[in-house]
Amino acid sequence: MNYQEVVQNAKKNIGPNCKVCPSCNGIACKGVIPGPGGKGSGIGFIRNYQAFRNYGLNMDTLHEVKTPNPQIELMGKLFKLPVFAAPVGAVQMHYSDLYDDLSYSTALVDGCHSAGIVAFTGDGVKSEVFEGTADAIKAQGGFGVPTIKPWRKEEIIEKIRIAEAANALAIAMDIDAAGLAILAAQGKPVSPMSTETLKEIIASTDKPFIVKGIMTVNAAKKAAEAGAYAIIISNHGGRVLDETPSTLEMLSEIVAAVGNQTIVMLDGGVRTGLDVFKALALGAKAVLVARPFVTAVYGGDREGVSLYVNQLEAELKEAMLMTGCATLADITLDKIRKL
């Protein structure tokens, strides 16, 4: 199988809502929920993708770099690339029956681990999903990051215990899921939380704790103050609130504010190794990729994941070679250009 075959398979398997577009840019699916679209006007997703188009790479081949190294050490482990698979949930509803949340997460966790990176996995109203995913992570030696929704504090801490038992590398919480009224309707309310509550949650575990869903400098400061190991700038793919800015546009100022206190990652609109390069140049330590991994799993299961990761690696290495970056630390702001 090659990556083009993964894409062709995905078109057959992924269900009617996702068109597996040549560029996964949020336009064909705007407002398509159930489905992969952004909420309402869909502009939060579209902006994420478009924001990357505002930057170009400063090509320069007069240098001595010949074999760039895109490896990164995070959470005490060495990864092949500064890229993680993002959590995606309710895949049966949004895509097709070929996978359910457990089989999807398991394929993603396994595939990412084999490919040298790590998957974040999701959470749901039914406890089986979180627990089953934890089993899959445990089976991979803990190579996975379970992501908990902002339930009541006690529920969150219960789930942290499950993640610890799986020996997960880290634990995440997507705090921007606080607006998902559908969860309350199913008897499992979520809500915003105070810095104090977040601090207690983070203090309840020795695992690195990652706060996903930061979109302002203020929220970044609160998460850093609460002790987050890392924060992820994310607008949840434009799916929890319409008309948010893009994530990339928030990156520089958030890094300026908290970059020396916590690790800043970026989620939203990353599709290629060139996008990874741009996010790092603007200050992110690593990025998350969501929708393209759905294509990879539906189109090629574990092998699809590997093929996509390999493609990202090849693209990132090419970008580093063509700009003279030997390591990720060389990917600095002067390597890109605001257009």
Place this chain on the structure above:
Amino acid sequence: MNYQEVVQNAKKNIGPNCKVCPSCNGIACKGVIPGPGGKGSGIGFIRNYQAFRNYGLNMDTLHEVKTPNPQIELMGKLFKLPVFAAPVGAVQMHYSDLYDDLSYSTALVDGCHSAGIVAFTGDGVKSEVFEGTADAIKAQGGFGVPTIKPWRKEEIIEKIRIAEAANALAIAMDIDAAGLAILAAQGKPVSPMSTETLKEIIASTDKPFIVKGIMTVNAAKKAAEAGAYAIIISNHGGRVLDETPSTLEMLSEIVAAVGNQTIVMLDGGVRTGLDVFKALALGAKAVLVARPFVTAVYGGDREGVSLYVNQLEAELKEAMLMTGCATLADITLDKIRKL
């Protein structure tokens, strides 16, 4: 009935000129008069809508707000939302025979009152419309704001007396109707008026007097000087003069100039609770919504109005929850982002 059914009904009932577009943005109907379009190129309407697209919401769920309160006190009353239905006239001509101006206004006044907000109602060449509407407002305990055209001063004051007799909460005048040559052709000329004349008109009543159709800082100052209880930034939906700027773009500087002397409201392009949020963040105390209420009435009469108001409320509360605003006073400039 739900709101989607209201929309479906409206498509059947509303006549050939309005397409009940997914986004009511002035494009499909540009220049369509009779009909809902903006005049000439239609750009005044289109710009109103587009201006809102220039702002994003600063999502932040690290806070303690769980049940935002969007209520507002104005004209001595408490309203569910900082939203009013705007006056719309000649509905038979612009939409369809299902309603005439009196039945439309009556449905709107009743529906808004039930839903916890208030409707502005219109005026016309024939005196029956204004008088009939006043009766409808009286029947709702005065919950309505009759809007008088800029006729000769004596005629205006006569109509003020009718509105007072109906015990209307407030009285408005849409001064930007001064350019409607069609009224002169029907024997009832309108015209611009001096600050002095406006002052005399306002002084003739104890009711709060609202001046609608302000588009410049200078006009705002004149209206404030004349004693206006509130002003409404409005370009009449782009229907009295082609090629005006959008209303939203004028908001900040007008608030800066007269915000401490009079209440500043915004009309034009408001479609969702997120738009309400943005207008308030930019300094408006409240907003008016026009065309979507035509859809609501033609698609569901009083119930349609309630369903649309409920949707606006849900959207506004969600926006407040996802940005950490407990009350309308918390919706400040830092809660949105110029994109």
Place this chain on the structure above:
Amino acid sequence: MNYQEVVQNAKKNIGPNCKVCPSCNGIACKGVIPGPGGKGSGIGFIRNYQAFRNYGLNMDTLHEVKTPNPQIELMGKLFKLPVFAAPVGAVQMHYSDLYDDLSYSTALVDGCHSAGIVAFTGDGVKSEVFEGTADAIKAQGGFGVPTIKPWRKEEIIEKIRIAEAANALAIAMDIDAAGLAILAAQGKPVSPMSTETLKEIIASTDKPFIVKGIMTVNAAKKAAEAGAYAIIISNHGGRVLDETPSTLEMLSEIVAAVGNQTIVMLDGGVRTGLDVFKALALGAKAVLVARPFVTAVYGGDREGVSLYVNQLEAELKEAMLMTGCATLADITLDKIRKL
């Protein structure tokens, strides 16, 4: 006949190259020469039109103006509007056989004079056109402005004598025709000219001399120094050089440089009375309109011209009413807004 009928007639009569578009904006005909298009990419024409879209009108109806007066005194005469018909040549080639250059110019001169404005008329390789047009102007008491191409100086002065004999109000020269290689190919070369030569040409007549085709501050200064009664900012409708800026964009700086030495007029993209208003607000004393008068003549001959002039007048007066301008002198920069 009304103006809509003029437009309908024009669609039948005007030939295959002009589509009589709802907005005459240079897009459908870009590069269509023979025909009305801009040269090459056609962008010079398109930009002229688009430049007007960058400005809005500052509506304000709190004032005492009720009957605006758009009259202007120029060349010692009082005109109904600050609008002139621009010279258009080779109408048989670019449009259709319904008119030739002489019958077109005659209709335009007569129609404009009746309507209270004045037409500029064109020049050509064959001397009959210029001479015949001069006769038509003479028959209208001199109400016309013959426009001479930048031939050799002696030829220009010969044509000035013809124009003087016709008692023309003024004489113009379109110096930007210097690039029309087709004229040299027909044995009548044109060329750029020095300030000194221009000075001699202007000094050769007592008539007001108008230099058309200015696109830079430097050229404006040279024309003013040479004694031009007025200059016309024009890129020849984008037909002599591809990829020029729009004329409107050059207006402010040219007025700032020479506005106290000579009269500055603007040609290019003016379609409505609102466009006239914008050009005046940006500093022009008057404007020229070209292509819409072709529609007017082909669709309604002299009556078509009158109907179009009346429409421009109504639009300009409405714009003045809705912004509080009693006379043209009130149309100042603060009456419009850069969008």
Place this chain on the structure above:
Amino acid sequence: MNYQEVVQNAKKNIGPNCKVCPSCNGIACKGVIPGPGGKGSGIGFIRNYQAFRNYGLNMDTLHEVKTPNPQIELMGKLFKLPVFAAPVGAVQMHYSDLYDDLSYSTALVDGCHSAGIVAFTGDGVKSEVFEGTADAIKAQGGFGVPTIKPWRKEEIIEKIRIAEAANALAIAMDIDAAGLAILAAQGKPVSPMSTETLKEIIASTDKPFIVKGIMTVNAAKKAAEAGAYAIIISNHGGRVLDETPSTLEMLSEIVAAVGNQTIVMLDGGVRTGLDVFKALALGAKAVLVARPFVTAVYGGDREGVSLYVNQLEAELKEAMLMTGCATLADITLDKIRKL
């Protein structure tokens, strides 16, 4: 034959990948490789073309220039125009079998020499192409610039010897080909190179040495320091790295940095004489044109090349005439306008 016939012939001959678009702007062929497209999103090619659209020409015909002279002296020779044909390789693969690399380069070298300019020629994995092209250049008295890929230093110097033997006017190297992984796959790896290596290469010959593929100020400084006779700002038509900026946008700052040490040329998006004019106004001494010469050769062989060069000359002279530039030195920044 005229140029329009060349274009018509090219449409028949050029193969399925190139559409011979009215404007060769990279849109129809984006990502089409094999074919003429930019790599990946194709935006590097598209941006090159679009960047020229951001500038207008400052038309001014009040001056004394009547016969502009666009000649230039470079590499010790006088050329008709400041335009060179750029190297294009693998024409069989990207276009059609009508030509192979040797017959294409030979036609281009001969056609350009006859037309008064010079062609750059390409390199390939097989040594026959470079050697055969060198023969063609020798047959034209050295009027050609062989362009060597960034192979290992020893291989480069071997090819320099071949070029010297052909008495080539100058020798070039396209250093941005360093990312072409396909060459390594064929056993002939290319790579970035240090300033030191470049210096040794340049020092190995007495011929003027031109470094093509500069996209940053830093790279320009390194090339100048290494002794380059000239540098060519180029992103390889967007074909070696996706998402680079346009070349034109880099021009001013590179000229400011190294313009007094080396000759700066520009490649990318130049299609017409007006584009040549703009590039010179922004500081380039000369430009390269690539894809339009493919059309010229496939559509008319040597005669096609001549016709295209003649058209460029006519356009450039017209632009000079209409802006008052007697020689290339007069084409200064004030002759264009940023739009």
